Amino acid sequence: MAEPEDAVAIRHVTERLMKAHPQLDAGLVHSSVRTAYEELRYARVRTCLPVLMERRAKDLLPPDEQTERHN
Numbered sequence: 001m002a003e004p005e006d007a008v009a010i011r012h013v014t015e016r017l018m019k020a021h022p023q024l025d026a027g028l029v030h031s032s033v034r035t036a037y038e039e040l041r042y043a044r045v046r047t048c049l050p051v052l053m054e055r056r057a058k059d060l061l062p063p064d065e066q067t068e069r070h071n
Helices: 004-019 026-039 046-060 064-070
Strands: none
Touching: 004 026, 004 046, 026 046
């Protein structure tokens, strides 16, 4: 279970990515953010966690070209 401040970061990162990629399924975005969090949850520098989660989650999402072809 995520710490309360981590849960807020997860929600904010998910919201930012959903706004940036509205063509993607919300479940896919949430899953990528959750995976990123699980990979980084033991990071020592907690202040960087949201930025690192967002970068990692973006890497896990399909490229924009692939999602545009499916629309």
